[in-house]
Amino acid sequence: MTATAARRWGLPLAGVTLLVVYPLILPALFNANQARYWTLSIGSQSLILGIVALSLVFMSGYGGMVSLAQAALAGFAAYAVALASLLPSTNATGATIGLGLPAIPSAIIALVLATLAGALVGAIASRSSGIYFLMLTLALAVGFFYVVLQNYEFFGGHIGFAGIVGPTGQPRQNPIAFYYMCLVVAIGAYLGLRYLVRTQLGLTFQGIRDNPRRMRALGYRVTLHRVAIFALGGFVAGLSGVLGVWYRGNISPGVVDLSRTIDVLIIAVIGGLGYPIGAFVGAFFFLIIDIFASSVKVFGFSFDERFNTLIGLGFVVVVLVAPDGLVGLANRLWLSVARRLGHAPSAPRAVDPLAAEAGVVPVIEIASHDLPGRPEGDTPTPSP
Amino acid sequence: MPKDVTDFLTVCLNGVTLAALFFIVASGFTLIFGLLRTTNMAHGSLYVLGAYVGVSIVSATGDWFVGLAAGFVVVALIGIAIHVGLLARMAGQDLRQALVTIGLAIIIADLLLAHYGGIAYQIPPPDFVAGSVQIPWVVGGSYSAYRLFMVVIAVALGGALWLILNRTRIGMYIRAGIDDRDMLSALGVNVSRVFLFVFALGAGLAGLSGVVGATALSITPSEDGFILLTSLVVVIVGGMGSLGGAAIGALIIGLSEQIGLFYAPTYSIFITFVIMAGVLAIRPQGLRGRPA
Numbered sequence: 001m002t003a004t005a006a007r008r009w010g011l012p013l014a015g016v017t018l019l020v021v022y023p024l025i026l027p028a029l030f031n032a033n034q035a036r037y038w039t040l041s042i043g044s045q046s047l048i049l050g051i052v053a054l055s056l057v058f059m060s061g062y063g064g065m066v067s068l069a070q071a072a073l074a075g076f077a078a079y080a081v082a083l084a085s086l087l088p089s090t091n092a093t094g095a096t097i098g099l100g101l102p103a104i105p106s107a108i109i110a111l112v113l114a115t116l117a118g119a120l121v122g123a124i125a126s127r128s129s130g131i132y133f134l135m136l137t138l139a140l141a142v143g144f145f146y147v148v149l150q151n152y153e154f155f156g157g158h159i160g161f162a163g164i165v166g167p168t169g170q171p172r173q174n175p176i177a178f179y180y181m182c183l184v185v186a187i188g189a190y191l192g193l194r195y196l197v198r199t200q201l202g203l204t205f206q207g208i209r210d211n212p213r214r215m216r217a218l219g220y221r222v223t224l225h226r227v228a229i230f231a232l233g234g235f236v237a238g239l240s241g242v243l244g245v246w247y248r249g250n251i252s253p254g255v256v257d258l259s260r261t262i263d264v265l266i267i268a269v270i271g272g273l274g275y276p277i278g279a280f281v282g283a284f285f286f287l288i289i290d291i292f293a294s295s296v297k298v299f300g301f302s303f304d305e306r307f308n309t310l311i312g313l314g315f316v317v318v319v320l321v322a323p324d325g326l327v328g329l330a331n332r333l334w335l336s337v338a339r340r341l342g343h344a345p346s347a348p349r350a351v352d353p354l355a356a357e358a359g360v361v362p363v364i365e366i367a368s369h370d371l372p373g374r375p376e377g378d379t380p381t382p383s384p
Numbered sequence: 385m386p387k388d389v390t391d392f393l394t395v396c397l398n399g400v401t402l403a404a405l406f407f408i409v410a411s412g413f414t415l416i417f418g419l420l421r422t423t424n425m426a427h428g429s430l431y432v433l434g435a436y437v438g439v440s441i442v443s444a445t446g447d448w449f450v451g452l453a454a455g456f457v458v459v460a461l462i463g464i465a466i467h468v469g470l471l472a473r474m475a476g477q478d479l480r481q482a483l484v485t486i487g488l489a490i491i492i493a494d495l496l497l498a499h500y501g502g503i504a505y506q507i508p509p510p511d512f513v514a515g516s517v518q519i520p521w522v523v524g525g526s527y528s529a530y531r532l533f534m535v536v537i538a539v540a541l542g543g544a545l546w547l548i549l550n551r552t553r554i555g556m557y558i559r560a561g562i563d564d565r566d567m568l569s570a571l572g573v574n575v576s577r578v579f580l581f582v583f584a585l586g587a588g589l590a591g592l593s594g595v596v597g598a599t600a601l602s603i604t605p606s607e608d609g610f611i612l613l614t615s616l617v618v619v620i621v622g623g624m625g626s627l628g629g630a631a632i633g634a635l636i637i638g639l640s641e642q643i644g645l646f647y648a649p650t651y652s653i654f655i656t657f658v659i660m661a662g663v664l665a666i667r668p669q670g671l672r673g674r675p676a
Contacts, residue, residue, distance in 0.1 A: 150650050258612075262490065306498060308494035312489075316484055320484070323480065
């Protein structure tokens with residue numbers, strides 16, 4: 001392995017190794033209850049939230065569309081899993097619902113439906129652009145919340161459905177198996193999207209992101225590609241929704257309400273809207289803040305019950321001062337350290353994905369041209 | 385008159401009076417978006433804020449109109465603070481502005497919950513519209529005078545905004561700015577001051593609509609999502625930045641919601657979204673909007 005390859009693959013390999021051994025080292029650090037908590041409530045949930053945030057990062061980064069419908073699409077998949085896997089029964093409105101299918105076929109049905117729902121949202125939304133897009137997808141997402149809240153016939157109204165069990169059984173009884181299932185899906189989704197954007201199709205997506213008119217003039221079907229991005233985003237969000245409903249064991253409108261929609265956006269922005277891996281970093285930090293907000297005190301003011309104020313303030317600060325999120329911040333810090341040590345050719349550029357026009361957020365490739373020691377760097381290396 | 389007919393007429397009247405509220409809410413949102421291109425995701429929170437200011441002031445003074453004015457002024461001042469402190473510093477970065485206002489919405493909702501708690505408040509209407517009006521063709525033969533008064537407020541407000549936009553110098557600047565901001569600036573108009581005026585006006589309208597809405601319905605801190613959704617749908621259907629579009633959108637959404645609630649209770653929101661999707665399929669820029 002050459003030095004460049006070590007730099008290219010060292011960090012990802014270390015990250016994956018850490019994620020794989022994570023649940024195994026927990027029992028050495030905590031008692032059984034705490035270990036289960038860190039495996040499920042933080043580990044698995046970070047991955048589940050990270051996957052849905054990943055779908056947002058993918059769509060904004062490679063499609064130029066910041067979609068706020070992702071949480072609703074995940075919730076749609078969760079409802080589909082519930083309706084497919086619950087045993088048939090007649091509810092108070094007289095409608096018979098539930099197909100009584102096993103977990104995996106239910107999940108497949110849910111993913112197909114989430115992909116189709118994503119395509120439908122795309123078909124409605126893709127004719128608008130930029131900031132309209134944000135509003136339109138938000139309206140659709142909140143609309144879905146009110147539909148499931150109002151509708152007792154098929155969605156169980158405000159109660160929703162309970163008793164949904166995944167292929168690994170109750171997460172609480174077998175937390176490590178559930179964690180690994182989430183991890184496999186998360187890594188699969190991440191690598192799948194990373195691969196996809198390097199294909200012809202992915203390059204077409206990026207071309208449409210950068211200049212839809214030119215791509216249209218070149219003969220590409222812009223609207224169709226946007227719908228395809230939405231369908232893919234719906235599929236990835238659906239993965240998160242399926243894992244999420246297996247994690248909770250139930251589904252109710254609270255899972256698709258406005259605050260969940262906003263949470264996904266916050267996670268993506270905290271992690272760094274330009275970085276796919278930021279989705280998972282953001283989800284982890286979001287959960288850590290969520291859990292430990294009660295013990296935070298600023299100037300004697302306790303955030304015990306004011307978690308939302310803390311997360312709102314944190315979000316505004318990130319948007320104002322660290323627009324490329326925690327991953328961008330870490331990236332810049334690392335580069336300036338490397339420069340001090342004499343390894344990096346140029347000063348790190350601050351990348352501001354939010355400053356882009358009309359809501360287009362291009363993805364920043366960490367590994368491609370900013371890393372130290374890249375041989376064909378276009379900036380001259382200062383001689384010592 | 386047969387019951388079917390009175391039912392339908394009553395539902396339509398409910399729709400129109402609800403549309404009046406929707407128009408007042410959405411007018412501020414559409415004005416801000418039309419000129420500043422700022423998507424104020426905190427619009428629902430400003431509505432809730434105005435409603436609570438109204439609750440406090442009306443219970444302290446006993447005068448509904450003082451509460452209405454206070455709702456407008458306080459929220460307009462907060463709007464000025466938001467614009468000067470945050471949004472004006474990121475002019476042209478529409479995504480960042482939307483994100484910052486989302487953060488503000490979270491903070492405002494949480495602080496209001498901390499201060500007022502989760503219970504629902506309602507503002508008592510002014511005395512002269514506290515009772516009901518005899519209308520022979522509605523169910524029960526009488527109808528809430530306050531709900532009819534909302535239509536009066538909406539029409540008066542719409543007229544006032546029309547006069548401001550079409551008969552005053554600042555209105556001329558606003559209309560010119562919606563068409564071409566750069567040209568207006570090049571002509572020597574202090575565009576940033578016009579922006580500030582419009583943002584304060586739009587925020588104030590959100591606060592005022594909060595007082596109006598909290599009298600007709602009731603107010604809880606979680607109302608912000610519904611109001612934001614309503615504003616979005618109304619201006620998406622009507623067309624961004626168009627006051628007339630907001631009026632048409634409000635009427636369509638108000639009527640469809642009430643008719644849906646009566647005839648297909650569990651699908652009323654769904655109907656609203658079918659209408660929105662239908663309008664977008666035919667006119668992506670909304671009924672009265674210009675192509676982007």
